[in-house]
Structure formats: structure tokens, C-alpha cells
Amino acid sequence: MAPLAGAALSACGTSGPGTTGGSGGGGGGGGKASWWYLSGDPNETIRKDNIKSWNSSNAQETIDITFFQNDAYKTKIKTAIGAGQAPTMIYGWGGGTLASYAAAGQVIDLTDWLSQNPDVKNAVLPASYGPATIDGKIYAYPNENASPIIFYYNKRVFSKAGISAPPKTWDELLSLVKTLNAAGIAPIALAGQSRWTSMMWLEYLFDRVGGPDVFNAIFKGEANAWSNADAIKALTMVQDLVKAGGFIKGFESITADSNADQALMYTDKTAMMLHGSWTYAGMKNDGGDFVPGGNLGWFDFPTVSGGKGDPKDTCGNPGQYTSISSKASEEAQKVAKDFFAKGIMSEEVIQKFIDSGQVCIAASAADKFAASKDKDFLEYAYNLTKNAPVFQQSWDQALSPATAEALLSNIDQLFSLSITPEQFATNMNATLGK
Amino acid sequence: MSVSAATTRAPATAAPTSPPEHRSVKTGSVAWMALPALLFFAFFGGVPLVGVLVLSFTQWDGIGAISWLGVGNWTSVLADPVMWKALGLTFGIMIFSWLVQTPLALLLGVFTAGTQKYRAFLAVLYFLPLLMSAAAISIAYKALLDPNFGLAASLGIPWLVQNWLGSPTLVLFVVIFVLSWMYVPFHSLIYQGGVRQIPTTMYEAASIDGAGTVRQFFSITLPQLKYTVITSSTLMVVGSMTAFDLIFVLTGGGPGDATRVLALDMYLRGFRANQMGPASVIAVLIVLIGLGLAQLLQRLGGKDKTSSQMEGM
Numbered sequence: 001m002a003p004l005a006g007a008a009l010s011a012c013g014t015s016g017p018g019t020t021g022g023s024g025g026g027g028g029g030g031g032k033a034s035w036w037y038l039s040g041d042p043n044e045t046i047r048k049d050n051i052k053s054w055n056s057s058n059a060q061e062t063i064d065i066t067f068f069q070n071d072a073y074k075t076k077i078k079t080a081i082g083a084g085q086a087p088t089m090i091y092g093w094g095g096g097t098l099a100s101y102a103a104a105g106q107v108i109d110l111t112d113w114l115s116q117n118p119d120v121k122n123a124v125l126p127a128s129y130g131p132a133t134i135d136g137k138i139y140a141y142p143n144e145n146a147s148p149i150i151f152y153y154n155k156r157v158f159s160k161a162g163i164s165a166p167p168k169t170w171d172e173l174l175s176l177v178k179t180l181n182a183a184g185i186a187p188i189a190l191a192g193q194s195r196w197t198s199m200m201w202l203e204y205l206f207d208r209v210g211g212p213d214v215f216n217a218i219f220k221g222e223a224n225a226w227s228n229a230d231a232i233k234a235l236t237m238v239q240d241l242v243k244a245g246g247f248i249k250g251f252e253s254i255t256a257d258s259n260a261d262q263a264l265m266y267t268d269k270t271a272m273m274l275h276g277s278w279t280y281a282g283m284k285n286d287g288g289d290f291v292p293g294g295n296l297g298w299f300d301f302p303t304v305s306g307g308k309g310d311p312k313d314t315c316g317n318p319g320q321y322t323s324i325s326s327k328a329s330e331e332a333q334k335v336a337k338d339f340f341a342k343g344i345m346s347e348e349v350i351q352k353f354i355d356s357g358q359v360c361i362a363a364s365a366a367d368k369f370a371a372s373k374d375k376d377f378l379e380y381a382y383n384l385t386k387n388a389p390v391f392q393q394s395w396d397q398a399l400s401p402a403t404a405e406a407l408l409s410n411i412d413q414l415f416s417l418s419i420t421p422e423q424f425a426t427n428m429n430a431t432l433g434k
Numbered sequence: 435m436s437v438s439a440a441t442t443r444a445p446a447t448a449a450p451t452s453p454p455e456h457r458s459v460k461t462g463s464v465a466w467m468a469l470p471a472l473l474f475f476a477f478f479g480g481v482p483l484v485g486v487l488v489l490s491f492t493q494w495d496g497i498g499a500i501s502w503l504g505v506g507n508w509t510s511v512l513a514d515p516v517m518w519k520a521l522g523l524t525f526g527i528m529i530f531s532w533l534v535q536t537p538l539a540l541l542l543g544v545f546t547a548g549t550q551k552y553r554a555f556l557a558v559l560y561f562l563p564l565l566m567s568a569a570a571i572s573i574a575y576k577a578l579l580d581p582n583f584g585l586a587a588s589l590g591i592p593w594l595v596q597n598w599l600g601s602p603t604l605v606l607f608v609v610i611f612v613l614s615w616m617y618v619p620f621h622s623l624i625y626q627g628g629v630r631q632i633p634t635t636m637y638e639a640a641s642i643d644g645a646g647t648v649r650q651f652f653s654i655t656l657p658q659l660k661y662t663v664i665t666s667s668t669l670m671v672v673g674s675m676t677a678f679d680l681i682f683v684l685t686g687g688g689p690g691d692a693t694r695v696l697a698l699d700m701y702l703r704g705f706r707a708n709q710m711g712p713a714s715v716i717a718v719l720i721v722l723i724g725l726g727l728a729q730l731l732q733r734l735g736g737k738d739k740t741s742s743q744m745e746g747m
Contacts, residue, residue, distance in 0.1 A: 075705050082497045100708070104498035193599055193688060250581035252600020252689050260580055269582060401495075402707040413690040418602065 032062050033088035033328070033335035036077060039067035042356040043144070046349060054343045061335040063089075081106050081325075088328040089336050094131025094140055094321040095397040096404065102139045107323040111138045113337060120341045125361045125386060128319035131393045140321035141340045145358040146385040147276045148316040149200045153297045157185055157271040166272075166299040170208075170237065173302050177246045180271050186248035189264040189273040191256035195408040196396055198415045200274055201241075203315040203392055204301045205234035211308035212390040219398060221433035226425040230308070235414060235421035237304075242415060252416050259286065266290035274301070276316060277381045280374070281357040298380060314384050315392035319361045354378065359385060403431045483721070490714035497708070507711040517716065519691060520699040527610060527695060528674035534614045535621055535670060536663070542618065543625020544655060557626065564619045572683035575612050599685055602692040609681055609693055616680065617673070621666045628662030629655060664735040668728055675724045696720055 037047050044067055055062045066087070068076055073091075080086050081101060090107060092098055101107045114121040120141075128142035153166050161183040167173040180187040191197045206214050210230025217225040225231075241247070248270055254260050262279050264270045266287030273279075284291040303311045322344065324336045343349075345362050353360040357374045359381040366386075369378045385391060396404040410427050413419045419427070490507055494500040511517050546557040563571065578585045579598040586594030598608050632655065640650050678697040681687070687694035687702060694702070696716060704713030 078496050078705075078708070100495060100497055104495075106497065193686070195686075195688065248582070250595070250597040250600060253579065253581050253597050254600075255576060258577065258580075260583055264582060400708075402709055405702060405707040409688070409691060412688050416600065416602070416689050418690055 032064065033332040033339070034064045034066070035089040035091070035322075036066050036068060036073065036080075036087045037091055038070050038073055040070070042352070042358075046352045046356070049352075050343065050346070050349050053348070054339065058338075058343075061338055063335065063339060084327050086325040086327060088325055088332040089339070090140075090323040090325055092140065092321045092323060093317060093394075093397045094142075094319075095393050096400040097397070098132065098139055098321065098323065099134045100400065101323065102134050102137075106326055107139050108326045108333065109137050109139060110141060110324070111136075114138055114141075117341060123345055123363055124319070125363060127385060127388060127391045128361045130318055130391060131398065132321050140323040141344070142319040142321055142361060143344050144320040144361065145353055146316070146318050146361045146381070146391075147278055147359070148314045148381055148384045148388075148391070149204065149274060149301075150277050150280070150298050150381060150384070151272065151274050151301050152265065152279070153272045153299065154265055154268060154270065155295045155297050157268050158297075160268075161185055161271065163271075166297065167302050168299075170302045170304045174241070174244060174246075176271075177241070177244050181245050186264070186270045187245070187272060188247050189254075189261045189270040190247040190251040191254040191261040192247070192252040192412070192415055193254055194256040195412050196394070197256050197261065197275070198411050199395055199408065200276075200315070201238055202234065202411065203395060204274070205237055205304070206231060207309040207313045207315065207390065207392060208301065208304040208307045208311070209234045209237070209309065211310075212313065212392065215392060215395070218428075218432070223432065224425075224429050225432060226428040227422075232421050232425060235424055238414065239417060239421065242417060247415075252412075262286065265296075277359055280377055280381075284357065284374075298377065300384075310389045312388055313390040313392065314388040315394065317394055317397065318385065318391045361385070400434060402434050406431045486714045486717045489710055490718050492711055494710040495708040496704070496710050503711060507715045511712045511715040514712075516691060516694070517696075517699060520694050520696045520716075521719075523606075523692075523694065524675060524677075524696040526606070527613070527677065528671055530606075530610045531613055531617075531674055532667060532670055534610060535618050536667065538614070539618050539621035539666065540625050540659070540663075542622035543627075544629050544651070546622065547626045547629035557623075560622060561619045563616050566616075568616065568679040569683050571612065571616055572680050575608075576684060579608065600689055602689055605685055605689065605692050609684065612684060613677065613680060617670070621670065624666050624669075625659065625662055628659045632658045661735060664731055668731045671727050671731065672724050675720055675727070 035051070038044070047065060051063055051065045077086070077090065077092075078097075081090070081104075086106065090101070092101075098107070102109075124142050125146070128146065129138060132138050132140040132142055151166070157180075158164075158166075161180055163176060163179060167176050177187045203215075210228065210233075214225075214228050214230050214234075217228065218231075248254075248264060254264075259279075259282055261273060261275065262282050263286070265273050266283050280291070280296075283296060287296075290296060300311060301314075322340070324333055328336070347364075350360050350362045350365055351368060354365060354368050354372055357372075357378070359365075359378060360368075366382060369375055369382060372378055392398075395407060399407065407428065410419070410424050414421070414424045489500075491503060491505065492500050493503040493506070542560060546553050546560065566574075576599070577583070581587065581595050581597065584595075586592075586596075596604060599605055636654050636658075637650055640654060645653065676697050677695055678701065681693055681695055681698055682701070685693045687698045697720060700713050700716040700720065703709050703716065
């Protein structure tokens, strides 16, 4: 309870006496603003230092930062916004949740401010604005790092099984699965219990088979959008992969929060893994010689013959998003905007993100990757993000919370073969427009 | 439910029910002393309960405005197969937990009620699981059950390598096992206390009459523990209605909705899907079913529950 109590205090008492009945509790006045952020390094330390140096050079516009654990934060921020007690700056992932804040008038529209300040707008990759944009208006400033979903492979295992190159097409992938199973190696690591890990397969397959329009129709809530022939094909392909023994046995019991799927990779138990770019740092930390020894490889998601999607399309999270609470005072809102312009993506912050092995979305980041030890990976992931004609945001973030919950539950059953692709489509059609 | 309305009048309504006149004065003054506690309960127990009841008739995503919906949430939740499956699962886990836990806890309780020193030592060991939080237990079991890095794989026992948390049929037994592992110590402690209250003279008389250990257990221990069984069962049954933390961390309700019990269903609807109305409906259902079950168990205990257990001694 202590961190919660502390946060409540910092949220409404930053300007000292006299705030009672003031600006609706949002961030206080007196030239100060508040920010709630996620705990956990390396980013917690980066932001702590960032705010410390901001506060020392901007005495009139200081910012209070409070850290929360990821899952606790997601519940806490919703409750705080619902109660009119939000911090000045709201950390988020854009998409469906941001849309619900915007619909309730809880976050301010940044469109005009960004077009008046093109330098601020162009400081980050244009592709990252997608999840921040709702009905043509920008409600959050994208910052920090992109997390594209990457297809990794284990070079040690590949050479052991006599495989020379990663698969370029879906058919090649299926024949690799056969080869690997025959060699007694599990082809693909998947943390099925976490469900969103399985979802990443669908995101890519929907795009490769049917192009971005299939999901866009779902996103818009068009009737029977999940029953689209291409969607059914993609869902069937996933089940074919499961039936062919593509995923490690017992994958439904494996969880991503314990990083067991990454461990399967660096302990040579599996040959491949589809996962977020953040797992690179995880495998580098925990895998001993695996990453530094050059045993980790990566490749573009395979193409599907006759598929309509651009092979350069990618998915994942295009960035992190910070919104400004509409309940915050004028002064606090100004502090937040100044911070967006000069502090949130300062040169120092960008450098620290890159040093920690993350794909910073700053427009100026590209030049800095060359000096990094993780140059190859960072450049690959950055170009994947930058050159993607479509960067599909993770479905569970893009869709409304109610739909996302239903989606994850149905994906679980799809991968365990408890429901057919048609049943999946019927179940999900019932959630359209909710 | 009606607590908040009754609170301030508690002393007045209490007075007529206490029969002898010389006591009513005394009871009245004592009732006044209960007022702070009652007010406290009304505020922190009654008000939220009424709030949830009101919310169950509204539409709210937890962020925007609350709008009145009438019985819409009730009809949709009562028509929702997910809720019925959750209810069925809750009862399933309740019944299986009872069947697994009660005999084990009873036997352990009787065993540890003995006076030998090693039994006291074992009682401490048995009690250890309850000292850990449900979250810690769940995370530990998740790690132990991992098919690749868990206990079975590290010890090299192939038959123990199962899809424990990923198979819709196996996972239920895992949940019941872990729940029992955690709560058997608590219930055996209750039984231990119950057994120690049985007068030793009864056993002495029985052995003089030639009754053996087994006969003594069924003829003395078990009947004497009747009310202990009811107490323990009530706690078990009502606890199963609200079982949440352990299942939430262990399986998250999955795979699919194979372990999505009622309390978890409520949480997922309210805080994951942002549908506070339907979540409130389920909260009200849990309160009603829990109260009903507790009442039922008290009835099963017989109307003589206030009389002495020593009767007929």
C-alpha cells in the first residue's frame, strides 16, 4: 500500500497548501507536473536520471515521477483516471485503451500543438504515431523504443540439424519443422500460457495472407470481419503448424513472464522463436555465450505463397506513449508540453536507450547504432520498424479491452486445437464493435 | 445486505428480543458499545455492498460516465455460458477440494493432537505451506511444473513430464492439488484443536469396554468433531467461492476458460475487459451464493448447535 499512498499524495499535493478543490487533483499547480512510470531497469534508472537533470535545470517546471510495477500500473491508472486523480502525464501503449481515455475526454488533443511544433513532431519516427492517433487526432506523444516482433533462430541448433539457412517461405518453414523433429529437436519455442505470445503468430499470418485490410476491417468493427476467407486461411495455417509439431511439446504450460521460452532458445532445446525485440536483451543477459558468441540469428517472417501482404510489413509495439491529462491545470499541461519538447527524448536519454540494447524511435537514433556493440541487431530491428509499410500494433493493445480479453481466451483454445478456425471466427465476430 | 439501514437502530431493535427484564438494561448498554464496530462495518462493508448492487444495474467502463442500464447486465450475464461454466467450475473445485481436504485434514488433525514430541515437530512442518502467500506458492508451483525446466525434467522422471497447466483436463486437478496443499494445514489445525477438546475420560472408558483405535475413532472422535467438521467445511466452501489469488497467478483462468472460476470471471470482466456492470452482477451472485451455502451448512449442523457438545457424557 505504501507506493499507492505515496502516489496519491504526489498526484494531488505537489503544489503544497491551497490545492484543495483545485484542478481536480490532476498533477497540482505551481508550475509542477507529475508522471507515473513503470518500475524495472534499465528504463527506471534512465528516467530517474532524466527527471533529476530536468528538475535541476528547470527549477520553475519541476516534475515528480512515481514508479509502479507493470500489471499493477495498468489497473491503477484506469482507476485513477476514472476517479479524476490522474497524473499530469499518463504513460501508456496507445490503441484501444487510449481511445477509451479520449472518448471520455480524459486526455488532451495534441494535434494542433504538434503541427505548430514540427521539430518536436519529427523528432520521432512517423510510423510510431499510428497507435497515438484516434479519429485523425493525436492524443499521445510517442517516445522511447519500438518493439517489433522478430523471428529469431539458434545457429548452433541449425548447424547441428544440418540446416544452412533460415526459412524464407511458409512452406520452407513447414519442411524445416519436419527436419528438426526428425533430428529430435523441438522446432519452435512458444510460451503458450501467456496467450499474447501466440497472438503474435496470428498478427503476422493475417498480414502475410490477407494484407493489412483484414485486421483493419476487424478494428473498424465491420460485420463478420473475422470470417474473412484470408482470416480463416491464416487461422487454419496456425493449426496446421501446431498439428505438424511446430511448437515445443507442452507449450501450453510455458509462461513468458518467467522467460522460460527464451531459456529454451539459449539452452539449445529449440531452433526458433517468434518474440518481441526486448527478448534480445534478455537472452544476452541470461544466455551466457549465446548472444555474444554470435549464435543468435534473426530473419524476416516468412512469406506465404499467394499472400497479399507486403513481406516488409511488421507488427509489435511501435513505441511507448505519453498523454497529458485534461484534468491537469493549465500550468501543469504547459510543463508537460515543455518536457515533451526538450526532456522526454533528450540526446542523453536516446543514448542510454541505445546503450541498453533497445530500438530507440528517435529520428536521430540511426546514426548512433553504428557505435553500439549490438549494432547488427539494433540496425536490423530499427530498419524493420522504419521501412515497414505497415507496422501493425499488437492486437491486444489496438482493440478495446473487452475485445482483447475475448481474443486472448479464444487464441488459447485455437492453439490447443479445442476450437476450429470457424468456431474461432464465430466467437470473435460476436465481439465486433464492442 | 440490510446492515446499513439497521445500524443506527441496532440498540432499539436488540432490546425487545432479550427476554428477561433484568438483563435488558445490561444488554442495552452493551449494545451501545457495539455501535462503533457496527458503524465501521456499515461504512466499509455495507456501503460497498450497496454500491456494487447499484453498479450491477449500470453501464460503466471504469473511466467514463456511469449510465443507468436497468436489468440489462443481469439478463446478459445470466444468459452467458461463460458465467455458467465459471459457476460450475467453482462448485466443482469446491466439492473436490472438500473431498480431498476434509479426510486429510481430519486424519492429520487427529494424528497431531497426540502428545508425543515428534508429533509437535511434524505439526510445525505440516503447517509450513500456510505461512507462504498464495502468490509465492503459485509461482513456485509454476516453476516446478514447467515441462522443460521443472522438477520432472531436472530429476529425469519422464512420466511426471506432463502438460500440467496447458491441458484443460489436467489443469483442474493441478489447481485442486495446489489449493489442498495450501489449505490442508489450516484445517488440520482446526481439527487438532477440536480433538484436544474431547475429554480423555471418554477414551479411557472406551478402552475399558474393549474398543480399539479404529472403533474409538468412529464412535468417539468423529461424532465429537461434528461441529468442527461444520466449521471447517463452512470455511472451505465459502473460501472456494472466493478462491482467486492462487488460481489467478497459477493459470490466469486458462487454458481457454478451463479454470476461470467465478471470482476470476468477475475480476477479468471488471478490470481486464473494463465492464464494471457485468462484473458487479457476478460479485452480487458470489455474495448471495456464499451466504446461502453458509446458511445451508449451519442448518445441516442441526438446531441444537448452541447446546453443549458434551451432552450425554
